[in-house]
Amino acid sequence: MRSGIGFDFHPFKRGEVIYLGGVEIPCEYTLEGHSDADVIIHAIVDSLLGAAALGDIGEYFPPSDERWKNVRSEFFLRETIELLRKKGYRVVNVDLTYIGEVPRLSRWKKSIEQNLERIISAPVNVKATTMEGMGVIGQKEGAAAIAISTIEEVKNG
Numbered sequence: 001m002r003s004g005i006g007f008d009f010h011p012f013k014r015g016e017v018i019y020l021g022g023v024e025i026p027c028e029y030t031l032e033g034h035s036d037a038d039v040i041i042h043a044i045v046d047s048l049l050g051a052a053a054l055g056d057i058g059e060y061f062p063p064s065d066e067r068w069k070n071v072r073s074e075f076f077l078r079e080t081i082e083l084l085r086k087k088g089y090r091v092v093n094v095d096l097t098y099i100g101e102v103p104r105l106s107r108w109k110k111s112i113e114q115n116l117e118r119i120i121s122a123p124v125n126v127k128a129t130t131m132e133g134m135g136v137i138g139q140k141e142g143a144a145a146i147a148i149s150t151i152e153e154v155k156n157g
Contacts, residue, residue, distance in 0.1 A: 001092065001152050004050025006057075008042035009137075009144040018103060021112030021126065022074040022119070027103045031143060034063035038073035039145040040112065040126075044094055045073075045080045047149040052089050077119050084151060091122040092150040098128040100143030 015030025021040040031037035045057045060083075061068045061076050068076075084091065094116065098105055105112070105128040116124040131138035 001150055002051045002053075002089075003148055003150045004047045004052070006043040006046025006048070006050060006147045006149070007144065008039040008046065008057075009142055010037040010039055011142040012140060019073065020098065020103075020105070020108070022072070022077075022115045023108060023111050025103050025108055029102055029140065035061070035068050035071045035076070036073050039143055040096060040098055040147075041073035041077050041116075043096060043145040043147040044116070044120075044149065045076050047094070047096075047147040048080050048084060048091065048151065051149050051151045052084055052087055054083065054087070074115075074119060077116075081120060088154050088156075089151045090154050091120050092152050093122050094120060094124045094147060094149045096124070096126055096145055096147035098126065098143065098145050099131065099137055100128070101130050101133070101138060101140050102143075104128070 010031040010033045012029040013032045017024050018027040018030050019036045019038045109126045112126050113124050
């Protein structure tokens, strides 16, 4: 068994939808980034790569590469799962926390978990918290996510 931690932060800009865990959520803000800036998926990808000692998301999908511009982050997650499979690992579980004042995730948590579990083929637990109005996240300047993933080596035969 191996575990890895991932963290991601993106600033907000005015918008109509935000992508979190691959789910499109109506919101007065969207996250700004080279891809769709899905902080939940980015944190999960980094946690999975970290667990397997395979570097980080920027090494595989750098924001300087135009191929990844406006790409849905679910693609990054699928590619990471395939990389882990090729290296002989499977995901045991993922636990993550979304940190943001908006959107409130209570009505979206199950959809996010189900979407991520479909891609990862392992249990995913989603939690959310706010910064109680403090700092850049509390002032609605951006949002973050932190994830921990556990993987295990797949035994042959």
